[in-house]
Every structure is written in structure tokens, then in C-alpha cells.
Amino acid sequence: MPETFRNRIDACQQRVDAYLDEVLPLAQTTPRRLHEAMRYAVFNGGKRVRPLLVYAAGECVGASVDRLDAPAAAIELIHAFSLVHDDLPAMDDDDLRRGKPTVHIQYDEATAILAADALVPLAFSVLAKLDVAAATRVTLVQLLADACGSIGMTGGQAIDLAAEGQTLDLPTLEHMYALKTGALIHASIVSACQLREDLPAEDYEALDAFGRDIGIAFQIKDDILDIEGETHVIGKPSGSDLKLGKATYPALFGLEASRARCNELLSSAIGRLDRFGDAAAPLEWLAGYIVERGQ
Amino acid sequence: MPETFRNRIDACQQRVDAYLDEVLPLAQTTPRRLHEAMRYAVFNGGKRVRPLLVYAAGECVGASVDRLDAPAAAIELIHAFSLVHDDLPAMDDDDLRRGKPTVHIQYDEATAILAADALVPLAFSVLAKLDVAAATRVTLVQLLADACGSIGMTGGQAIDLAAEGQTLDLPTLEHMYALKTGALIHASIVSACQLREDLPAEDYEALDAFGRDIGIAFQIKDDILDIEGETHVIGKPSGSDLKLGKATYPALFGLEASRARCNELLSSAIGRLDRFGDAAAPLEWLAGYIVERGQ
Numbered sequence: 001m002p003e004t005f006r007n008r009i010d011a012c013q014q015r016v017d018a019y020l021d022e023v024l025p026l027a028q029t030t031p032r033r034l035h036e037a038m039r040y041a042v043f044n045g046g047k048r049v050r051p052l053l054v055y056a057a058g059e060c061v062g063a064s065v066d067r068l069d070a071p072a073a074a075i076e077l078i079h080a081f082s083l084v085h086d087d088l089p090a091m092d093d094d095d096l097r098r099g100k101p102t103v104h105i106q107y108d109e110a111t112a113i114l115a116a117d118a119l120v121p122l123a124f125s126v127l128a129k130l131d132v133a134a135a136t137r138v139t140l141v142q143l144l145a146d147a148c149g150s151i152g153m154t155g156g157q158a159i160d161l162a163a164e165g166q167t168l169d170l171p172t173l174e175h176m177y178a179l180k181t182g183a184l185i186h187a188s189i190v191s192a193c194q195l196r197e198d199l200p201a202e203d204y205e206a207l208d209a210f211g212r213d214i215g216i217a218f219q220i221k222d223d224i225l226d227i228e229g230e231t232h233v234i235g236k237p238s239g240s241d242l243k244l245g246k247a248t249y250p251a252l253f254g255l256e257a258s259r260a261r262c263n264e265l266l267s268s269a270i271g272r273l274d275r276f277g278d279a280a281a282p283l284e285w286l287a288g289y290i291v292e293r294g295q
Numbered sequence: 296m297p298e299t300f301r302n303r304i305d306a307c308q309q310r311v312d313a314y315l316d317e318v319l320p321l322a323q324t325t326p327r328r329l330h331e332a333m334r335y336a337v338f339n340g341g342k343r344v345r346p347l348l349v350y351a352a353g354e355c356v357g358a359s360v361d362r363l364d365a366p367a368a369a370i371e372l373i374h375a376f377s378l379v380h381d382d383l384p385a386m387d388d389d390d391l392r393r394g395k396p397t398v399h400i401q402y403d404e405a406t407a408i409l410a411a412d413a414l415v416p417l418a419f420s421v422l423a424k425l426d427v428a429a430a431t432r433v434t435l436v437q438l439l440a441d442a443c444g445s446i447g448m449t450g451g452q453a454i455d456l457a458a459e460g461q462t463l464d465l466p467t468l469e470h471m472y473a474l475k476t477g478a479l480i481h482a483s484i485v486s487a488c489q490l491r492e493d494l495p496a497e498d499y500e501a502l503d504a505f506g507r508d509i510g511i512a513f514q515i516k517d518d519i520l521d522i523e524g525e526t527h528v529i530g531k532p533s534g535s536d537l538k539l540g541k542a543t544y545p546a547l548f549g550l551e552a553s554r555a556r557c558n559e560l561l562s563s564a565i566g567r568l569d570r571f572g573d574a575a576a577p578l579e580w581l582a583g584y585i586v587e588r589g590q
Contacts, residue, residue: 034453121447150333
């Protein structure tokens, strides 16, 4: 990893973490157990890939970095919410995430459900408070609502659960990936675009397509890691998707085809960035990281 | 019930139901099971008390009725979401609601969690799309986010769960009620106020206070009904709060004190409406209904 990117990533992670710390109610605020669990869910050792994408896309289009904290944090809050519910006994029933007890193990199931539930309105509140034109805030609210609703992330999760033990064809599988993981990744990119006034339509379209490609690639890579990874590296027992009979790219089409599709999506995504020149370097690097990461 | 109010209530219920039917994805839309469950959760035979309050408060301040559908529907979507999660095995573990199987019984637990999760962004989306100034939409988003977050409804639910088997003092109990039930009732009133431009501050303050009083009264009445009611009337086994060791007004202070507090809150609430004259008649009638209803 080039030193400049490592520094940049550290700075962005610290930036969004400081912002999240500011907007989350203090753990001492009543109801304490709920607020503790919300913080436990959010400060979970995550890599903050979605916020990194928000900052990188913002840099690509020339948006002011101060305006990017709110969408970066809002999207991470929604991501954290989804992980807590995904881990519940009625869903994937995972006891560990990134090597730590999941929220329902660390606290209890009711607290996990409610803590995650409370992260969602907080995300919308963060967007509503952003210091930009009200019309822009409304657009950000709309983008986030679409990305996490029944025709976005939550819909993808429902298709995923229904597909356990099923054989899906390629378009159905990629549609599920586009919703389950892609919708929020895509929202990270296009939300940043809203914060640059007068962005040319062609620039928006290029980043819109970039976001779609990289969202699907991210999920395929996740599935590859689930098979290849060791428990101590990915933080949950490896092969747990296979055990659940999950419909995944590697399970249905094999590891080789999965890697090939990942690389194809990466090439396509990076091709979209040509028009932006050097301003797209962080985004290009992140796209490569998403496909080549070891965990 | 006076005939005019019965007609008005029927008309408002039909109005919000038609609007909800329009904004909810069709049951045939993929993922079908999720969308079916979302509709099952929303079209649940509920009385639509919160939408009725939105329309009545809007009439009180002279807001155009066309603008009230979105906040009425959004608040009802959030209410439906909260009922589904409250009924889960990890929470109140209820099999019946209004005489029908709860969502996790009718479908399954994972579908119930996700269907409710998907109602929340839909609520924010409905507000974001309303045909009023963007600044007003942002205010409505902020009011709803505060009302359903960790310092609103979800926080109240967390305090409620933590209080099982505990003895609470009166201020703590009323604070829990103000969050758990009051926050969304209050949001119904003040959201409607946003849709009348240039509402005098004194009018807003009067309705703000009305909303707080009536929200707490609503929950006390619910608890009284839980003890008094018969299963076939309230749709769940009577006395189920007592069985769970819930901290409720009647359990802690007795039925008589509960009825007295309800009436006190009703008087206080109705006193706030004096300044509005006849325009407040529907709101006054609804306040009475909330305290005197038999189910």
C-alpha cells in the first residue's frame, strides 16, 4: 500500500470516527444500555470502506471535505445497523464479527434489535442537519432511503435469506448483490456527487456506473474471502456461508469465475474514472483495494 | 360517537390507507415475501390514531389537507415498524395483535425483522417526496427522526424492557411513556403544524403541549385496557403486561390513580385548545376518544 494512501485512509477513518463519536449519544445518556450498544455496534473495528468511498468520490468531483462527513457517517450508521440485524439468531446467527462478540452476544437480543433500530433515524437526522441547501439535504435523504429500503439493502438481504439452499442464475445473483451490498456502496459515491454544485451530467453518470460496478465486486470479494479466509483474519469462522447453504458467487460458479468477474468489474469501474484525471486517484486506489484486500 | 365524527374518522382512515397503499411496493414486486409482509404489517386493522391526529391538527391550524397525507402515512409506517419489532420473541413475544397472528408468526422471524426495517426508510422517503418547500421537508424528516430514535420511541422501548420487574417512580415512568408512545403522538401534532406557513408561535406551543399530554394519556389508557380488557376486544390476552412484570401505571399506582391521571392529562390537553375555537373540535374529540376508548 503506497504510504500516501495509507496516511490518507488513516486520516479519513479518524475523521469519520470523530464525527460518529460526536453524533452518537453519549454512553452515559439514558437509556444507557441502548446507547452503549449503539456505540459498540458502530465502533466495531470496521474499515470504514463506505466513508472512504464518500471522501474519495468527493475529492474526485471537487466537493468540500467538510460537507462529506455527514453522508460518510450516515452511510456508516446504516451499514452498522444492517450488520447487527444480519448477525441475529433469526438471520445469520453469528456470534463473532471481526473477532469480537456480536451485539446480541455482548448485550442481548432485544438490545441488539433496538440499538440497530435507533441507528437508522440517527443517520437521517445527521443528513437533515448538514449545512447545505435544504434541497440537497432532501436529495441525500432520498438517496439513503432508497439505498437501505426494500428495493435496496434490506430487499437484498431478504432475497439472500430466501435463496439459502437455492440455485440462482447469474443475473438474479448479481441483482441480489447489487441490492444487498451494492446499494449502500453506490449511495456512498452518488451522495458525494450531490455535494458538488453544478456537476456535469456526464461526470455523475460515470461515477454512478463506477459505484454500481464496485458494489457488486465488493460482495463477490467478500464471498471469496469467506471461503479462503481463516477465522482469525476475517473475524468469523471461514466457510460460514457454505455452511448456511448461502447462494454465493463462488458456491454457484466457483472461485476462478468469481475472481475473473471481480477483475472484470474492477476494470470496468476504473475505466469510468478516466475523465477525472488525477482527482480520481484515491477512488481508483480504493477500487483496487476492494478487489484485492486480504480481509 | 357523534355521526359527524364517525364519518370524518372513516374518511381519514380511508384517505391514509389509500395513500399507504400507493407508497408501499406492490406485493408482487420482488422480493415478494418481504413486500407482502410489509403490507401485512401496515394493513393490520389498526385504528390509525396517529394519522387521525395529523389530519385533526392540520385542520386546527388551517393546513391544506393534501399536504397531510405524507406525514400521516410516514408516522403510521414508523408505528407499524415498532409494533412488529415489539412483538418479536426477543421482545414482548406476542403471537397475536388485534386478533391476528403477528408478523413473525404469519411469516417468520427474519422476514418480520426485515419487513419492519424496510418500513423506516420508506417513511423518510415519503416525507422527502412531499410537494412542499425543501426546508419544510427537512424539518419533517428531523421531527420524525427525533421521535423514533434513541431519545424517542426506541429509547422508550429500551427503558420499558429494562424496567421489567422493577419499581419505577412516577417521573421515570412518565418519561418512559413520553418516549415510548408520546414521542410519535407528539410528532403527529407538530408535523401537521409545519404544514401551515406562518403559524404563530403561541399556537405552536399550545399544540406542542397538547401533543405531550395526550401522548402520555394514550399509554396510560393502553395499560388500563391491558388489565381491564378481554382478549376478544383488545386482540391480545388481557393482563399480558402484568404477566411480563412490565412497569406500568396501573401496576405501580393502581387503576384508580391511572384513571385519574388520564383525566387530568385530558383536561390539561383540552385546555390548550381554547385559543383555536371550532377549528379544534376534531382534535378535542380525538383527545376524548383516546382517554375513553373501550379498546
